[in-house]
Amino acid sequence: MSEFTYQGEAGRQRPDPASTDRAAWDAYVYDRLNPAGEHNELWQHSGGCRAHLVVTRNTLTHVISSVAFAREAGRAHSAGRRGKGARS
């Protein structure tokens, strides 16, 4: 068992929970970016602190170029979204 568990593409946008836009839901649930090169993805430190990490990793070389806690990244992102909403 590996200490880290791959949790798929990062940054997939989950539609608004109440949304009935089926195309958006289909895309969220089934369609993936699958680049040969830099890829933003989620890893859980499942054999340790259990936190999810947002990792930028090259799928050709496996070189990791950035790592951040997903929760912090997500909170910063949603704060940004809210901020924008407030301004507009």
Next chain:
Amino acid sequence: MRKAMAEYSPWWPGAPYRLAHRMKRNVPMAEYSALSLLRNALGGNRDWAPAWRKPEPKPTYDVIIVGGGGHGLATAYYLAKEHGITNVAVVEKGYLGSGNVGRNTTIVRSNYLLPDSIRFYEHSLKLWENLSHDLNYNVMFSQRGMLNLAHTPGQADDFIRRGNAMRHEGVDAEWLTPAEIGRMVPGLAIGGSARFPVVGGLMQPRGGTARHDAVAWGYARGADRRGVDIIENCEVTGFLRDGDRITGVMTTRGEIRAGKVGIAVAGSTGHVMKMAGVERLPIESHVLQAFVSESLKPFIHTVVTFGAGHLYISQSDKGGLVFGGDIDGYNTYAQRGNLPVVEEVMSEMVALFPGLARVRLLRSWGGIMDMSMDGSPIITRGPLPGMYLNCGWCYGGFKATPASGWSFAWTIAKDEPHRINAPYTLDRFHRGAVIDEKGQGATPRLH
């Protein structure tokens, strides 16, 4: 010489049939048989011709198949053989068969759970059973049986459900008791102190193994002999389009046009489809490692899988134990994996065969899998006009090679799927009509 013949004399009965067959079809010298082998041996093996030509690409074909792996070559072969479409090019970025057809654990079976899967893979198995004759190339399909070990009563019921599903589709499946398994698979940790005692096993006697490279070479030679151009070292760098319509490919060896372009590049699907402007697909690319031990005298005589983990093992004719386990479980296009999976697979191996701890791992390699969102493949028209897509094979591509090529050729030739590949559309995900053998949903690493 005579003594050697005596030891291997069984090949003689075949020779007359091959000879008669060749005379009837009036094919030239290239026909392989025991007789041609002998004649050439006496001539110092100087007269063997290339197994396939190395043609320059023509400007235009009726069909281009992108991908010179097992599936692409089989597609070209069946286009020519079944549909009379011979003005076909197979373009391959590297050497022929450099993808997963030469990087798998060579298992052939049709022991699936869901009816759509059983029908497709059984069609494939039937093609396998006559493939060496069909191709005039010995792909060494050895129907030594495929045995899934069950370790709990609940798992036994699951396996029997699958066996029954197969039987209701006319496919062979048998249940073996631990005692029968013990006789069939010596060295296996059956019970007693075993942490995961064997409670039984589902056997598909017609399953087995084949020589993986021979499948690529046999299809290549068969397609070539029917006029297909196989163009190696010809990497697709883009698609030619007329509006939405795909009209050909740009390659490192120039532009090539065609009325129809089939994509059969499992492992590189995301990369190639991106060139056609399709960024997102229900696929992730993962690496699956495979392993071979040092060569041993015959040790295991069937294909065996371990139900309390994820392990499948057989022995090649050369004597190496060929085995594998889970995918590494992350997106990658690098044909290499990492240590945790190596250790997991070896741990399961010695749990199953405690005597093998002293045997040594000789080689490991990785192949890139198109892991789809339900664990089943996609063989379909589209998603763009003029394009046909064959991908999403997960672990299961090798055994599917004949049926994949056969049904993809049908789809390309007739512009509609055959009954056996009709369920394997792209839009099944959106419709919720998934074919989910493992019941894991849209998490590719779990399939």
Next chain:
Amino acid sequence: MAEPLSPLQPVWQPGRHGNLSGGAGVVLSETRPASIVQVAAWPGSERAVIAAIRAATGLALPDGAGGGVAAATKAAFGVAPGRFVVVDQAEGLEGELRSRIDAATGSVTGLSHGRTAIRVDGPKAEWVLSKLFAVDFGLTALPVGSGVATQHHDVLAQIQRTGAMRFDLYVFRSLSRSFWKTLCHAAEDVGYEVI
């Protein structure tokens, strides 16, 4: 109330075992603290939680990942962002912490029964643990007091270094008997004593 039953009881064999040609390389014991509590902060309330731990135990946790502090009968260390394991040989720690940490500040979870505390102490402690965990147990990488959350295959473990040659491991109770056997097995080559 009856004493809680140790999950290690049937496999706990006090005495010296293994290759003792160089003495016992490690001493293995179950420390059986009466209180093992997880405290978790919300983003932004980490300092308040650290302060509450200090108020409840007197242990001053440093800021930062994996930091920790160990005293004679009490210990605390970080196991994840904003999450701490706090241990006391005495009962009542969960209540103490709950009284100081409200839902707006964080959460308190009792794990006194759910985790088994195993101590590995001795000159070969790093060696033995290196056989089971992919953790750099070097003193600079893992200073005294600090902790790490890791795993040995299916067994999750939270490990605190409580001395230069001493480590306290917190493993899931249900797996602790199996883990104990694995640990003893791993210590055989250097000799071990169970106390």
Next chain:
Amino acid sequence: MSPRRTADSGRIDRSRQIRFSFDGANYSGHPGDTLASALLASGVSLFGRSFKYHRPRGVMTAGIDEPNALVTVLKGDGREPNIPATMLEIYDGLTVVSQNRYPSLAFDVGAVNGLAGKLFSAGFYYKTFMGPVFGPLKGTRFWMFCEWFIRRAAGLGRAGYAADTARYERVNAFCDVLVVGAGPAGLMAARAAAEQGRRVILADLDTRLGGSANWSDETIDGMAATDWVASAIADLSGRDNVRLLPRTTVWGYYDNNTLAALERVTDHKAKPETGEPRHRSWTIRAGSVVLATGALERPLVFPGNDRPGVMLAAAAERYAVEFGVLAGERAVLFTNNDRAYRSAAALARAGARIATIVDVRDTVSAAARRLASECGAELLAGRAVVATDGRRQLSGIAVRAFDARSGTVSGDARNLAADCLLVSGGWSPALHLASQAGARPRWDSGLQAFLPPEPTQNWIAAGAVAGAYSTAEVLRQGLETGRMAAGSADEDDGGLPLAADDELDPNPAPVFEIRADGKAFVDHQHDVTADDVRLAYREGFVSVEHLKRYTTLGMATDQGKTSNVPGMAIMAAAVGKPIEEVGTTRFRPPFAPVSLGSLAAERHGHLKPERLTPMHDWHVANGATMFTAGLWFRPQIYGLPGETIEQAYVREAKAVRDGVGIVDVSTLGKIAVQGPDAAEFLDRVYTNMFSTLAVGKARYGLMLREDGFAYDDGTTWRLGETEFLMTTTTVNAGKVMQNLEYCLDVVWPDLKVHLTSVTDEWAGAALSGPKARQVLEACVTGTAVDDATLPFMGIVRGEIDGVPVTICRLSFSGELAYEVYCGAGHGTHVWETLMEAGELFGIVAYGLEALGTLRIEKGHVTGAEIDGRTTARDLHLDWMLSKKKPFIGSAMMDRDGMTGPGRLELVGVVSLDGRPLNGGAHIVESSNPAAPRDSIGHVTSVCYSPALRKYISLALVEDGKARLGTRAFVSDPVRKRFGPVELVSHHFFDPEGKRLHG
């Protein structure tokens, strides 16, 4: 002492004898010997048989690159096949047998294959054995018939079926600098890095650290090379920051500078110490790596080059200098380079007679000529060996004139007597690890070798692997790379030991093959000849990968260490292109074969831990038959003597319906869900509403996946305004936890919720049956448990014999039932107290079979029905799908494919023939049992129902809801069971749920 043993050279201990056996014959050697050196010293020349032609083979190398001399080691019942004799250290009692021969090594009937050699050319399998297209041998039968013989002829050693009882272990190591290879370059690098205070690991695959310095006649720093090695090792082993790992092969270079190494800890001992493993698997995470892996000599390809007695020149040198063994008494050297002259000279110094030196070059450097005359050897320049003679041992060779530019031989053959032919075709850097962590190796046309590629990870190459030739250059590179790896900018030459620069020409002649009549082997172990390579070319298998796959070149246990470059060179010559245009060599792990046991390490014999509930020992002590559910052990039944499983569970289930029973439910996944947003979070992940749940109440919840399919179910208890205890099914606990963590971290990072696994915190016992309340009343203090205080789905806290307990009234059996939770350490005590209190009411402990029976009678679903393909509607759980709020899966659950006709829906099945139903049986409407077809569904869970006195089951059946009340058949061809059934509602028993309320 044998005539082959030198008087005094070598690093063996002549004062002690070690006795061992080979193929039943007894031999002796000395400490420090390998099996190869000891047998050579005893005059043994025949070590093994080749793979295809079963040709007699001797020893070709002195190390890990050995293709020929493979043996099987016997230890107790264990067999360890395919071990190179060159890597096997002898010990007292070592028992070794040769392999791939029948009946004996000297007389092997398989050798007849050699007579048909041309027939067995590369790829011959593909061209024949297809058999007839019709008749009894059509299809695959003929091939399988032939295969039976082929398999038995192929293969090398035989593996053992007996379990290996040896111990294996893994060690995780962390260091700043890993140095691979402890030759002069590696020793220098390790020392340089250690002096910078870095944590250093130095690993070498050989027993003795020092590499080529162990068999070198050079002086380093004014002392003999071996003395310099000794002082360097003494220095390193005195440092706390250095770990030396002899007998350790670094075999894999993985991501993040993680390297895998195998230490052979006790293979050289008759018996390991207590706790000592046979092999130790090192996983080394290194800041940076110095690859000082050296170079491997390669042979020349010429007819008869596989005869026992033909040996690599440096190997013979090593045997003479390091092991004190002469490979022959009358030796000839055949070379294309200067370096091999030094081997000849070393052999001559050790006492061998070097009769002749045959050099393919017509001009030879003055330095080399000097060495030739030192040996007293006749130098035949511009000549080549074209044949060898002898049966199982070389007796002579034939030499003809050779033009190195055109590669042609001419003139008459001259025959020379020789019992040993030293061969050198130049050197190939051992760039395996570099290639694993690098781009494409590059070809150096001067050295005629591939050099390490551009790194893709953090390593530097030093010494021979980097193309360094002289010892002085090797030492300089070692120092520089050691400092670089340690991150030091120091450029001072102070630490550099003095060594003489080499006058020999480093570049070999570009000659790989001598073409003449007869089989010339490229890959010795797999019997791939130069003609096979050319045949592959003629058939279009030109790419290096095709060459390998078609001829099996380089696929043997030595992985082509001696054959890759010659094979490529012969292909390049056939194609008419330079080698670098034909291809390159890429390497994957492992560098050398690795025991499977070492990779399993401590999990050999113990694959998975046992996960035990707090009451486990009680169950075992009270006669439970345990079975596994994932890692958990759970009671299946508590059988009485003579009872069948069915009799036991029927008795247990009946006792519950009639009185009271108790079952261990501690394995249920339990997750503490805490925080101000906990209720909101549950509303989002469950299909039903939890924010409306009152504190002190529990509710049954259902989760879907994002794709709308059913996922997991369980009850969740509200323990406080912001605290919930969620339960999951046993098998899904880990997955559900991970999924919920994902939701909080990634999907809803703003929610203030903490999740903690508390599965192990609580022992859980479910008390079920009409008398359950009476049992509680008899032992619970601190709370009432009557209907008013503890209504259905209510929760109370109290004590049982002083232990705090939480009791929730919920039911899986359909009876009046309670789940009693307490701290896990008190689990057994509370359980025993409940048993005592229940004695009066006839309480029985029941296992999973009875638990299953009770829930099947009630039509409750579990994992067999929630199988990842069913929807809430399929399972009659649509009543749980809230219409007031969105939840995970709500947007996707109504898609066509999930709602249309043809769905498999949950039904009950009653056996009409009074015979048991089986899980995994299928349902058909009508069918001929002899030719099963048209399945409409399958049986998921089965039992004999004591309440209904019938065999019943749950099943998933196509449009099952519309079929209720109809007849069908169970069809189970795999178990040969066929019989009539009725499809009924899944609510078999007490559908109104009256019993729930006592």
